[in-house]
Amino acid sequence: MDTLPDSVGSSQMDGEASRASGTPEAAAAMAKSRSKAPVRVEEAPKFDLDTYIANYTGRTRYDRLYLIGTCSPLLANDALKAAISEAKASRDIVRYEKAVRALAEVAPNDPEASLNSAWVQETQRSVTAQTERLDTELRGYKNNLIKESIRMGNEDLGNHYYEIGDLAAASKAYARVRDVCTTPNHITSMLFKMVNVCIERGDWLSVQTNVHRLRNSQSKPDDAARNEPKIGATYALSQMHQGQFLEAANTFLTIPADLGDSFNEVITPNDVAVYGGLCALASMNREELQSQVLDNQNFRNFLELEPHIRRAIAFFCNFKFRACLDILEAYRPDYLLDIHLQRFLPQIYKLIRTKSMKQYMIPFSTVTLDSMAKIFAPEVIGGEARPTDISSPFVQEIIGLIQDEVLDARIDLERGLLVSNKIDLRSEVQRNALENIREFNQEAYWRVMRANCIAHGLIVGADRSAGPGMGKGGFSRDSTMFD
Template structure:
C-alpha cells in the first residue's frame, strides 16, 4: 500500500508465462498457502466438504493420502452392492468396507465370517484373527481344526496320486491331479499354492483347450492376488488362442483394463473397458471380479479424467451404452452435467461418487488422483472460452468462495496445466490464448522445409547412382 492507502499494483501470478520464482515456489510460502487455505475453508459456502475432498494443492493433499473413515452417500445401497459379486471378491470388498466405513463395520464383519465358513476358506479365516477389525469377534476354533484336517487329507492324497502318476509318465492323469490340487488349494484359501499347482499343470497339457483353461485359471487367481504382472502375461497368450469364446474375450478385456488401472495407465484402461461390447454387460460374465455397475462407473469416471469433450459426446451419443448408463442415474447425471457445463451440480455428484468409490476394491487407490484430474479439467473447461474471467462469477458457477478458487487456479498455473495470470486485487484471471494462425503458418513452413530437404536428398542419391553406374 502507498501512503494514501491505495494498492501500488495488483498481485499477479505469472507462473504460466515465466519460470521466475513465483509465490507458490518458496518453502515459506508453501506453509503460508496451507494456512491460507485452512482459513479459506473456514468460510461458509455451499460445497465446503466437497472441496476438502477435491483439494488440489499438493502441500495439503496427496495421492497417497489415506481416508480412514468414509461415510457412504445416499446412492450407496450396501445390500445391493455386495450381492452384485460372488466368491472371493465379495469377501475382499466386505473387508475394505468394514475397514473404511465405521457405520457398516458390524454387518460387514458378521457377513464376512459367515461367507468364509460357507466357502470353507480356512486360510483367510485364520488370518482375520490377527486383523484389528476382528479383534473383538469370536472365531470358531473347532471349525478351523476340522477344515485344516480336511484340507491336509485331501491335498495330501492328491500329492501322493500326483507322485504315482508322474512315475508312470501318465501326462493325462498328472494334468487332472494338478488341476484338482489347484482347485483344492483355492477352495481352502491358499491362492499362492493354487497358482503354483495350475502353473505346474501346463507341463502336462496335451491339447490347446487344456492349456487355455490352465492359463485362464492362472490369470483368474492372479487377479485375486492382484499380481497384475502375471495377469498381463497370461492375457497376452489367452487373447491369441483359438479356444477363445466371446464371453471369455470380454472378461479378459476387463482384466486387462484392471491391469492398466493398477499401473495408473488410465487412458489405456478406459480404451480396454470400451472394447467390451455392451451386449456382454452381464453379471454372469463379470461378477467373480467386477459388477456391471462397476464397469459402467469405471468407464464414465476414467473418461471424465482422460477423454476430451468430443469423446465424451460420442459416449453419451452411443445408444447401446446410454441404455446401460441410464440404469445408474447418478453416473448418467455426472457425465451429462459435465458435458452441459452445469458445474455446481457436477461437483456435488463428483463428491458423492468419489466417496463411494473409496469402497471399491480396484478404484479406491486411484479415485483421489482421478477426482483431482476431473476437477482440474472442469476448471480448464470453464476458462477455455475466455481471455479474461471473473473469479467471483466463476465461484458462483462452482459454488465456492472466490478466494478458495483463486488458490486452485494458482496451483494449476504453477503446475503448468494453465497458461494464465491472476489479478488478485480485482479478482480476474487473464488466460493466454495461442495464435492459431501463426501456429498454422509455422507448421506450413516446417513442412515445406522438410519437403525441400527430402527432394534435395533424393536428387543427390539419383546423381550418385547415375555416377556410379557410368564406366570410368
C-alpha cells in the same frame, strides 16, 4: 494417496512385494504402503450391502466385504460378519482370523468377535488331509503317465490351494497344468485361473501377460467370442491399476455388452460402466466423450445400469461442470468402498476437476474468481467471508495449477480476475483481416493511379530516346508509365 487396508492387500501385495524385493528403496516403499491406515468413509454409501455383495461370486466377495468393514464405520458390523461367513465357507483360516480381529475392534462384545478355536483346528485338519489326498492322487497319475488325469489332478490341487488362500502354491499348480494341456479350451481355462490368482495378488503385469496368452490361444471362433468380454474387462482393469486411464477407458468402451454375470468373480457390468465412465471423464475431452461414450451404442448398455455416470458425462459435455461434480461427489463414499477404485479415486477426481476448470476457461480471456468459485467451490462462497483471498484454498488450488503449467493464465488478486495468457483467436483474426484490407486499399490506389497515367499518355521520368533537351522529370506523350 490412500491405499487398501493391509488385511485386504496382503494377498494383493504379494506380486508387488516380489518385484520390490530387488531394491532396498522399493522394499521400504512397499513396507510403508503396508503400514498406512485404511481409508475411513464416514458418509453412508448409496448401495445396500446385501444387494451389492450379491452381485459377486468367489473370493472377491470377502475382499470387498472386508474393505467395507474396515473403512465404513456405519457398515462395519454387518460387513465383517458377512466376511467371517465367507472365510468360513472357503476354509481360509488366515482370512477368518483377520476378519475376527477386525470385528473385535468395532464390536468387542459381539459373539462372533471371538476366535472359534475348535473350528480353526478342525479346518486345519480337514485342509491338511485334503492336501495330502490330492498330492497322493497326483503322484499316482504321474506314475501311470495318464496325461489328462495329470492335468485334472494339478487343476484340482490348484483349485484347493486357491480356495484356502495359498496363492503361491495355487499359481505353481496352475503353471504345471500348462505342460499337460491338450486342447485350446484347457489352455484357456488354465489361463483364466492364473488371471484370477494374479488379480488377487495384485500382480497386474502378469495379468497382462496372461491376457496376451489368452488372445493367442487359438480357440474356436465361438469360444473366442464368448471369452472376449472377460479378456477385455481383465485387460482394462490392469490398465486402470497401472494409471493408464485413457487406455483403460478405450478398452472398457469396447467390451462387448454380453459380459453379463459370466465374470462376477472379478467384475460386473455395473463396474464396467463406473470404471469406464470415470476413466473416460478423467482422460478424454468433450468431443471424445460425446462421440466415443455417449454415442457409443455398445457402451450405452452398460451406462443404463449406472445412469448417474451417464448424466455426469452429459453434464460435462454441456459445460454444466457444477452438476457433473455434484454427482461425482455424491457417489464418492460408494467409490471409496470399491476395492479397485479406492486407491485411484483421489487422482481420478482431481483429473476431472482440473479438466473442468480448463474447459471452463476456454471461451473466456478473463474470468472473475467469484464466478469460478460458485461453480468449483460453492462451499467456499458460503463458508468463508473472503473466498477469493490469496489464503483461500480455492485460490491456492488455482495458483498450484498455474505453477504446474496446467492453466495458462495469471491471477489479478486486486481485481479478483483470472486472466488467460492465450492469444484471443477472434481478435487475432480481426487484426489480420484489417491488415489485409489496408494492404488491399493501398495496392488498389496505386493501380488506379497507374491506370489514369496510362489513359492520359503520361510517364514519370526522362525519355531516354529524346536526348538531353528533356532533362530529369520531363513529361512526354505517346509513352507508357512505369514501363
